[in-house]
Amino acid sequence: MGKSRQSAGNSLFLRNAWYAGGFAEELDTQPMFSRKILGESVLFYRDRNGTPAAIGNLCPHRFAPLDRGTVVDGQVRCGYHGLGFDRTGKCVHNPHGKTAGLAVAAYPLAVRHGILWLWMGDAGKVDYDLLPRFPSLEEDRFHVRRGYLHGEANYQLMSDNILDLSHIEFLHPALGTDAVSRAKVETTHDERTVTTTRRMLDEVLPPTLAKVYKSGEERVNRTMEVVWSAPSNMLLAITVEPVDEAQNWTTGAQSLHLFTPETDTSAHYFYLASLDREVQDAHTADAFAAALKRAFIEEDKAMIDAQAKAIGHAEIMDLKPALLPIDKAAVLARRKLQKLIADEVAGVAANSSQSVSTMAEGTV
Ligand code: FES
Numbered sequence: 001m002g003k004s005r006q007s008a009g010n011s012l013f014l015r016n017a018w019y020a021g022g023f024a025e026e027l028d029t030q031p032m033f034s035r036k037i038l039g040e041s042v043l044f045y046r047d048r049n050g051t052p053a054a055i056g057n058l059c060p061h062r063f064a065p066l067d068r069g070t071v072v073d074g075q076v077r078c079g080y081h082g083l084g085f086d087r088t089g090k091c092v093h094n095p096h097g098k099t100a101g102l103a104v105a106a107y108p109l110a111v112r113h114g115i116l117w118l119w120m121g122d123a124g125k126v127d128y129d130l131l132p133r134f135p136s137l138e139e140d141r142f143h144v145r146r147g148y149l150h151g152e153a154n155y156q157l158m159s160d161n162i163l164d165l166s167h168i169e170f171l172h173p174a175l176g177t178d179a180v181s182r183a184k185v186e187t188t189h190d191e192r193t194v195t196t197t198r199r200m201l202d203e204v205l206p207p208t209l210a211k212v213y214k215s216g217e218e219r220v221n222r223t224m225e226v227v228w229s230a231p232s233n234m235l236l237a238i239t240v241e242p243v244d245e246a247q248n249w250t251t252g253a254q255s256l257h258l259f260t261p262e263t264d265t266s267a268h269y270f271y272l273a274s275l276d277r278e279v280q281d282a283h284t285a286d287a288f289a290a291a292l293k294r295a296f297i298e299e300d301k302a303m304i305d306a307q308a309k310a311i312g313h314a315e316i317m318d319l320k321p322a323l324l325p326i327d328k329a330a331v332l333a334r335r336k337l338q339k340l341i342a343d344e345v346a347g348v349a350a351n352s353s354q355s356v357s358t359m360a361e362g363t364v
């Protein structure tokens, strides 16, 4: 169904961008792990200094996955015939003789907020100004809870889902009231972001949320602000305040939804929930993260995977969906991403005769 897509790892994705590739803590319990990102199998490990690094996971000799090997003196040693690679991807160890120019890919990698951020494009164009910074992940101010899900859908369907939270009332009965779809929504945007704000007035929160926000039976106003940043990082900030202005309290939560394409038809979903240490305790943060996880797995993921399967993983906009006003933010984000990708492809074509510099690295 729909036009055939180009193979993964090309212009379908914005390449000159930072993608969440994993959590740094994943390297605390294992010397290395691999994950497919934008169609490429990437191996994460720590070099001799303990600094995370990312290189191609397929050995150039007989294409054995390097994740079946070991890390020795900061090098990845292939488990098949022992070739060794350093963090620049260069083969620096060959028990069978001389090595001339053997190498795997090396990916610029930066660690921020405990997230392994990968630059999947031109290493000569690495832009640290684009590296996402999220104040809600400062652990001295917030209880931060992390989780991971795998989605059997294109990552943009997952962004669409967060950009239109009217679905809460229908898909997440434990989290929504009819104030959600009645809400006033405002959307603003610039070149790389779309912000959509949903203001829900005068509702009594359902019990699961009333417990998190300690609102009890109180009538409250709830605001949900979603900021999408290209290519697919989303910050959702929720604020809850009593309708009765004589009362003086505000509470809320923030969550991050980082979608990284695995392939054209599947995605990694890294999520992080943050609750203010001054207002909520660690136990509430655990309960909130558990409720989110349950909603993601049983409701969002179940629906989005089914939606992707139903359309045969076609590009949804090619199918001319019936667009409603609630789709405004998602459509805007898709257009922006499409333009960024088109500009990048045009730029790559114009610069194709230039040589590509070797990898950069950084822990920021
Ligand atoms: S396949 Fe890796 S050394 Fe032979």
Ligand SMILES: [Fe+2]
Pocket: 161, 167, 168, 171, 172, 300
């Ligand atoms: Fe949802």
